[in-house]
Amino acid sequence: MLTIDAVHLREINMPLAFPFETSFGLTTTRRILLVEIESDGLTAWGECVAGEHPYFTEESIDTAWFITETELAPRLVGQEIAGGGGCCEIFRQVRGHRMAKAALENAVWDLEAQKKRVPLAKLLGGTRRVIPCGVSIGIQPSPAALMEKIAEALETGYRRIKLKCKPGWDSKIFERVRARWPEILLSCDANSAYRIVDFDRIAEWDEFGLLMIEQPLWYDDFYFHSMLQKRLATAICLDESIRNRRDALAAIAMESCRIINIKVGRVGGFSEAIAVHNAAAERGIPVWCGGMLETGIGRAHNIALSSLENFSLPGDVSASARYWAEDIIDPEVTVNARGEIEVPRGIGCGFTVLRDRIETLTVRRQTLRAAARVTA
Ligand code: OSB
Ligand code: MG
Numbered sequence: 001m002l003t004i005d006a007v008h009l010r011e012i013n014m015p016l017a018f019p020f021e022t023s024f025g026l027t028t029t030r031r032i033l034l035v036e037i038e039s040d041g042l043t044a045w046g047e048c049v050a051g052e053h054p055y056f057t058e059e060s061i062d063t064a065w066f067i068t069e070t071e072l073a074p075r076l077v078g079q080e081i082a083g084g085g086g087c088c089e090i091f092r093q094v095r096g097h098r099m100a101k102a103a104l105e106n107a108v109w110d111l112e113a114q115k116k117r118v119p120l121a122k123l124l125g126g127t128r129r130v131i132p133c134g135v136s137i138g139i140q141p142s143p144a145a146l147m148e149k150i151a152e153a154l155e156t157g158y159r160r161i162k163l164k165c166k167p168g169w170d171s172k173i174f175e176r177v178r179a180r181w182p183e184i185l186l187s188c189d190a191n192s193a194y195r196i197v198d199f200d201r202i203a204e205w206d207e208f209g210l211l212m213i214e215q216p217l218w219y220d221d222f223y224f225h226s227m228l229q230k231r232l233a234t235a236i237c238l239d240e241s242i243r244n245r246r247d248a249l250a251a252i253a254m255e256s257c258r259i260i261n262i263k264v265g266r267v268g269g270f271s272e273a274i275a276v277h278n279a280a281a282e283r284g285i286p287v288w289c290g291g292m293l294e295t296g297i298g299r300a301h302n303i304a305l306s307s308l309e310n311f312s313l314p315g316d317v318s319a320s321a322r323y324w325a326e327d328i329i330d331p332e333v334t335v336n337a338r339g340e341i342e343v344p345r346g347i348g349c350g351f352t353v354l355r356d357r358i359e360t361l362t363v364r365r366q367t368l369r370a371a372a373r374v375t376a
Pocket of ligand 2: 191216239240290
């Protein structure tokens with residue numbers, strides 16, 4: 001059993017090495033909530049992937065901080081818990097706030113792996129020794145700038161290029177990219193930028209031979225995605241719409257998608273991510289691991305998750321250097337010439353968290369202990 005002695009929350013501020021633009025906005029600096037859990041002299045970290053604003057899902061770093069401080073961490077401290085799989089039940093009374101829950105749950109899984117002296121990937125049921133990697137390329141200031149970014153990623157070895165798109169940055173762009181690279185695995189991600197009036201235009205994208213079109217319609221929709229999927233040869237991939245295993249079952253049954261992007265934060269932690277993975281595997285639906293511009297802590301957890309068998313498509317788990325001048329783990333995450341990341345074999349997440357570096361980036365902190373609450 002693990003006794004949860006303390007939960008530490010901190011906010012760090014980290015500038016991205018390159019600004020990232022999606023259909024919902026531009027990110028240049030990340031404000032990130034990290035949690036650190038202490039148990040019997042062991043310590044493990046979790047990263048909350050909520051952004052600064054509630055533009056991707058309903059959560060933001062500030063809602064996550066509030067719910068973690070006032071609801072989730074108080075339920076966890078002082079508990080005796082068998083492992084990460086026990087967190088769902090402890091948090092059950094709190095509805096939603098899945099990214100906040102995931103940060104804590106994932107840290108408990110990490111603690112469990114440390115206690116059992118096994119790699120986190122193995123504890124989660126992973127079998128892959130390396131994971132295939134893709135990149136997500138944001139909307140660029142010009143088509144020429146985009147072409148340069150793609151060329152760079154392909155030279156590095158990345159196996160799939162995903163282009164962020166929105167009305168005005170779509171078919172013309174796909175056409176240019178396909179003219180230069182007719183054969184590469186290419187996909188797009190609209191982050192819900194399209195509506196029913198766009199169906200005819202989206203149907204024309206079949207000519208670009210995209211691997212998938214990610215979340216073209218509303219963030220909470222299955223029905224209209226199913227209507228759109230009927231009109232497309234290209235697979236729809238759902239991201240935002242899939243919050244849990246039941247959503248995956250509904251989307252698959254309704255044929256709203258043929259591929260699922262799993263983000264461990266979006267579904268509330270490793271337990272639910274594994275449940276979505278299994279539900280998709282049993283129905284012949286491939287999955288891949290999405291990214292949320294994570295630091296090394298979240299990235300290490302994504303690598304462990306990606307080692308499960310049905311993560312068969314290249315994910316958005318990329319090298320640290322694509323995001324940060326200097327990461328907060330050691331070694332930083334690197335991608336080999338075949339576009340793969342090696343799954344660490346060491347105990348726990350397999351990386352060392354750079355506490356001193358985190359200290360210099362910290363702008364806010366809070367500690368919750370079993371007996372009394374202390375503000376450092
Ligand atoms: O929809 O996949 C998305 C980043 C922030 C929010 C949403 C998304 C993304 C990405 C970036 O596509 C993936 C990454 O490289 O971390
Ligand atoms: Mg997406």
